[in-house]
Amino acid sequence: MRALFRKEKMWQRHKLKPRYDVVVIGAGVHGLSIAYYLAKNHEITNVAVLDKVYLGGGNSGRNTAIIRANYMTVEGVHFYSESLKLYEELSKELNFNLLFSQIGHLSLAHTDSAVNGLWRRAEVNKALGVNSRVIWPDEIKRMVPALDTSDRPRYPVKAALYHAPGGVIRHDAVVWGYARGVERHGGEVHPRTEVIAIDVKDHQVTGVRTDKGEVIRADCVVNATSGYCTTVSKMVGVDLPVVTHPLQACVTEPLKPFLDKVVVSANLHVYVYQTDRGELVMGSEIDPYSSYSQGSTLETLESIVAHALELFPGLRHVRVLRQWGGLCDMTPDYSPILGEVDGLKGFVLDVGWGTYGFKAGPVSGKRIAELIATKRTPDIIRPFRLSRFREDRLVSEKGAAAVSH
Amino acid sequence: MEGARPTNSEERDGRSKEPSPSELLDRSKMLNFEFNGRRMSAFEGDTVASALYASGVRIFSRSFKYHRPRGLLCVSGRCPNCLMSVDGVPNVKACTERVRAGMKVKSQNCWPSLEHDIFSVIDKIGRFLPVGFYYKTFINPPIEWSRVEWIIRRLTGLGDIEEEIASATGKGPKDGRSIISSSFEHLNLQADVAVIGGGPCGIFAALEAGNAGARVVLVDDQPALGGHLRYSGETLSIDVATGEGAYSGLKSSAVASTLEKAVRDRPNMTVLDNSTAFGIYESNLIGIVRGNSEIRLRAEQLVFATGAHEFPSVFQNNDLPEVFLGRGMQRLINLYGVIPGKRAVVVSNNDSGLGVARTLMDAGVKLEAYIDSRKAVGAPETLAEIEDAKVQTFLGWAVKEARGSKHVSSIVICEVDNEGELVHGTERVVSCDLVSLSTGFETEAWLLNQTGSRTIYDELLREFIPRELKPTVYVCGDLTGIHDLNIAIMQGKVAGLSAAANLPAMARSTELKVEYQRKSLETYSRLVSQYEGKYREGMKHTRGPEVLVVEYPGSDKMRKRFVCVCEDVVAKDISLATFEGFDDIETLKRYSTVTMGPCQGKMCSMPSLHLCSRVTGRSIAQTGRTVSRPPFVPVAMGALAGAELHPVKLTGIHYKHIELGARIMDMGEWKRPHVYTSVEEEYKAVRESVGVIDVSTLGRLDVKGRDAGKLLDFVYTHIFSTLKVGKSRYGVICDDAGIVLDDGTVTRLSETHYFITTTTGNVEFVEEWLVWWATALRLDAYITNVTAGLGAVNVAGPKARDLLRKLTTVDLSSGAFPYMNSAEGEVAGVPCILLRIGFVGETGWEIHFPAEFGEYFWDTLLEAGKEFGVKPFGVETQRVLRLEKKHVIVGQDTDALSNPFEADMAWTVKFEKEDFVGKAALVAAEKKEPERMLVGFVMKDSMVAHDGDQVFSQDGSRHIGFVTSSRFSPKVGRCVGMALVSPEYYKEGSLIRVKSDDALNGAEVTLAPFYDPEGKRLRA
Ligand SMILES: Cc1cc2nc3c(=O)[nH]c(=O)nc-3n(C[C@H](O)[C@H](O)[C@H](O)COP(=O)(O)OP(=O)(O)OC[C@H]3O[C@@H](n4cnc5c(N)ncnc54)[C@H](O)[C@@H]3O)c2cc1C
Secondary structure, three states: OHHHHOOOOOOOOOOOOOEOOEEEEOOOHHHHHHHHHHHHHHOOOOEEEEOOOOOOOOHHHOOOOEEOOOOOOHHHHHHHHHHHHHHHHHHHHHOOOOOOEOOOEEEEEOOHHHHHHHHHHHHHHHHOOOOOEEEOHHHHHHHOOOOOOOOOOOOOOOEEEEEOOOEEOOHHHHHHHHHHHHHHOOOEEEOOOOEEEEEEEOOEEEEEEEOOOOEEEOOEEEEOOOOOHHHHHHOOOOOOOOEEEEEEEEEEOOEOOOOOOEEEEOOOOEEEEEOOOOOEEEEOOOOOOOOOOOOOOHHHHHHHHHHHHHHOHHHOOOEEEEEEEEEEEEOOOOOOEEEEEOOEEEEEEEEOOOOOOHHHHHHHHHHHHHHHHHOOOOHHHHHHOOOHHHHOOOOOOHHHHOOOO | OOOEOOOOHHHHOOEOOOOOOOOOOEEEEEEEEEEOOEEEEEEEOOEHHHHHHHOOEOOOEEOOOOOOEEOOOOOOOOOOOOEEEEOOEEEEEOOOOEOOOOOEEEEOOOOEOOOOEHHHHHHHOHHHOOOOHHHHOOOOOOOOHHHHHHHHHHHOOOEOOHHHHHHHOOOOOOOOOHHHHOOOEEEEEEEEEEEEOOOHHHHHHHHHHHHOOOOEEEEOOOOOOOOOHHHHOOEOOOOHHHOOHHHOOOEHHHHHHHHHHHHHHOOOEEEEOOEEEEEEEOOOEEEEEEOOEEEEEEEEEEEEOOOEEEOOOEOEOOOOOOEEEHHHHHHHHHHHOEOOOOEEEEEEOOOHHHHHHHHHHHOOOEEEEEEEOOOOOOOHHHHHHHHHOOOEEEEOEEEEEEEOOOOOOEEEEEEEOOOOOEOOOOOEEEEOOEEEEEOOEEEOOHHHHHOOOEEEEEOOOOEEEEEOOOOOEEEOHHHHOOOOHHHHHHHHHHHHHHHHHOOOHHHOOOHHHHHHHHHHHHHHHHHHHHHHHHHHHHHHHHOOOOOOEOOOOOHHHOOOEEEEOOOOEEHHHHHHHHHHOOOOHHHHHHHHOOOOOOOOOOOOHHHHHHHHHHHHOOOHHHHOOOOOOOOOOOEEHHHHHOOOOOOOEOOOOHHHHHHOOOEEEEEOOEEEEEEOOOHHHHHHHHHHOOEEEEOOOOEEEEEEOOOHHHHHHHHEOOOOOOOOOOEEEEEEEEOOOOOEEEEEEEEEEEOOEEEEEEOHHHHHHHHHHHHHHHHHOOOOOEEEEOOOOEEEEEEEOOOHHHHHHOOEOOOOOOOOOOOOEEEEEEEOOEEEEEEOOOOOOOOEEEEEEEHHHHHHHHHHHHHHHHHHOOEEOOHHHHHHHHHHOOOOOOOOOOOOOOOOOOOOOHHHOOOOOOOOOOHHHHHHHHHOOOOOEEEEEEEOOOOOOOOOOEEEEOOOOOEEEEEEEEEEOOOOOOEEEEEEEOHHHOOOOOEEEEEEOOEEEEEEEEOOOOOOOOOHHHHO
């Protein structure tokens, strides 16, 4: 209890140094976790994480923080389940309660083909040791009494994939916890510092320039941005197969608890869960057009809410308190792009996080840090290399990540 | 009584004796309602809050975290203090909810009652819950988060929706979903000019724009227009220069009524009262909520007349019941005839406090003291009146603390020094039962900001005022940070005139009027800047310390200085959070949760900003404000969703299927028969005699034009420009990456006319895709979606020909009408297109005909087939039949990565064509070893695998793929299926294992179809 009342600063405001070993662009969960594991696992501490807005002001502060490992492909399941395991220990490791609530995750199916898809996922998951199984309306009803499992809805619920270790986390806490971890290990976090150019000499990255005119030297620059990963990569002439789309979500007033599962319906393009504070969080799939606007639209709000009501008809009088949007960098196969770029030394990618990247913060931070420190690409992230698009070796997670995130 | 202050019975009738003219009540009509099980009465026009308050209720809610008693504060729907449950609907604002006879009102977040809430012990241990409490605790065993979370979950939240859920899911006292689903709806409106806010400046803006010929929609959230004129109770003094001098000397509420009538009488004006604009979206789309309806208003020009709201200053126990905001107090008195208390104090830092003092005195409440942190006021004549009434006035003083346990009983005031700090040792206690705060305005710029227009902090006015307005956006009134009726009227006129002037010429009025309007615009604009200048001069004279958050040595120990009443955030939380490093207003908000509660920051944004700026030493302007996101007020999900409308597509034969007792299933938006009798019976009919299936759900497209063949060559992987007239061919559509998107048949009806079928769910997509490419390639090809217009039936089986011969003269012999051919002709007198294709593997015709003949056609087929034992068959039987033939279903046997090679359909790809969608990717794909191949398999034992089961190597050690489809095959006598597996298993006779129900079951790969591999029966 004592520690509770000790006045302690989480981090400092620093002046930028002229040189770092590694500069990370983007202080979201990915950028921060890279810096954290660089320091903690590899003793590389002369690191600066730069962000053009406030700490966690990108998608890490806008996402709905669903954490799960029940992916579709073998590569995906391996990768995301390592992240989930890291998350399970992270509060202790950072000595900061990230409020990780493993309340369980349900993906509903309303059509026969969706049921098949779930079955396939359940079987892949089981085969790879991930706790996941298909359950039927009776059991669904017991788990989520508020859900309409009758045959009255236009698309009645037919089955669900139940993933017990899945859940939600307090996204801001993750950002703050990592940021404090970075600082405690000697790294630096610089909010409100935008990178406007990256210097390259002889196919080797040499540093970055900021909006305030600073020139910083570094032989390793990590692109850990999201929403803008293509524009940042363009600074060094690297084209990414990424299109940016808005993704929106909303939250209601707090209610007494009645729902303790994450409920996702890909058929109805909606997901719903209740936070510890009692609010309902609801979201959808990406907006159908590409855009850099973070503004929210009435149309998407209407559609999220209408679909949520199809699942939970008892919520009609519950009020929406806030809506917002973020920018998602969509790759063709709904998997990220991780690692180095052929022909350009010192430029590392941790991008393409689409709508699903928050849950991957710990694993990609840890593995990208390993790559930077050892100069070898860890096996677990090799399937996500940029060159897979040229080699036609995609890792398709669209079926498991379009709405589930 | 619950939540009530102990009073004798006479005082419970807390209304003025005489109804005042400004009242919204009809005192001749009494209504009864229930509050926590007790019968209460109200007048027609009362809100729940006014009726309860008049009956003596003082505690309206318990706070979120500490369960502190809370009473009315803003009385205008801007704060969270009166949230209650009404007829099972949680979190209703009692202060804006009109009483309806028989309504059931309940308090929330307290147990057992508002007056005695057990959880208020949390308040007593409040110092154990510093900001960020949860982040800093429950980290390590034994009290880890995973163990305590469920307890904490129980304790949070406000409103309870159990009743609603129970009734919606069919378990509650109400009957089914019908009761609550009905009334929500959406409405669409358009306007030349939308005016948001129906106070005096909004009304004048609307009138001027209307005069100029514009169609105007005026939106206001109150039941009656006029804004503060309705409740300020003042006698107006209006400058002739405004053009409205005639209203001078009249009572403000009377003027409000006159103005309201003026706008309502205008023909080109729509008044939306009781309507709250909750969001401004792209291209001037305004989301408005009015009761259970959502209105979408699209306007050319937007006038914001949204005013300003008050917020409480921060001192010890500032959240006690009976501490009101000044305007809230005025509303209660002047709109609802309530006498709020007996002995009041007014605490102020601006001139509106003087008006409140007057209102209280007029209502017969004894004013114990008038306290103002300024040394001089802007309306000395009113101050003099107050002093004349023997009220003690304290200029240069501020309140330090309110006292009382559940109700305020006194306040402690202190002198203020020049820095705005309280002077130690000057404390005085003033006893009272009512405190009114006029401690600051915040401009209601939330909606304005959503247009992308900015607001900046004005050091003199001490408010965020509009700057850099977007085109089509205008502002007026209190929103500009200036609180002066004369200026507001003229600003309103300028806004209305400017908005009209910027409309496209069509919407404007005659030349003559235009000239007149241009002149008035000039005049009023000039006057506004003159008057504004004077107003600002005046402000400089009265300006004194603002004292939003009282500070004095030791004040940081005072832990009940509430900044945010929604989330129970106190001043100390904010300063601690800022110290800890959350010194960016955006992170401060997220860490402390200030501004994130149900009032969305209306009560706390300014005080928290002041605190943050004080701790960091940055100015208010540098500290900035957080982004204002919609909605402006919480909006019911039902209103946003609107009426529930779910399209259902039925084929022209649907009701015949019902008559036949078919089990119906969903296929996308379509309803289809799953099975009629049993799969075995239906299967047998098709394989041994004849079966019929309704395939009207297939997508059908008609493609005509000189370049129709060229278009299809480009979009499909196969070649169709060389297809002979009268022939059909199977076709596959791929995307740029060579991934299979759809399949179907293409039939050439003439040189320039093709008839295409697509899969059931994909027709809209294929249509769009074809139109897109036809346009992109500038081809002479026209695509018409004829799906809804055509019915279709597949007649299949060895007796299919015999059946159809009875009904048509078309020569059906294999010589005249071979497999993959087509004909147009009459069947049963109905004009048809007949395609000889065989999805189920038997002799058969897919017959397309005008949908309106559906039932007749179906009945005729069944009748004619009786002698052959014809049976209708459903989707499930078709699935078995086609699986035996290894016919692929796109989306089931292919996924988001399958190209035609993997799907074992290499024969559909024609590289000799010049170019087509996906060619480059397919050329590359053909060259490399595929990652997976689609194979058939037969299970070794009686096990029936599921679609989606995983496939392993023979020894079970390697995961090699998954099952895409599998069914029991009557032909084979065991389960057969298809699976996507590693390419080394693409070999007749390979042994694999299918993991089903947690056992590894042996199976053998087959590459040929399981049924009639040579396709003899198809061609027979
Ligand atoms: C509404 C919504 C819901 C979502 N739900 C989920 C979910 O439930 N589960 C899940 O796993 N994922 C979810 N996501 C996705 C998830 O938010 C992201 O994938 C994840 O946060 C990415 O983290 P990041 O650190 O890469 O990006 P960010 O947090 O966006 O960090 C990148 C940072 O880079 C900064 N930056 C950009 N350009 C520059 C520059 N030139 N210089 C300096 N800094 C720059 C940005 O300001 C930003 O702060 C959701 C996303 C949204 C929008």
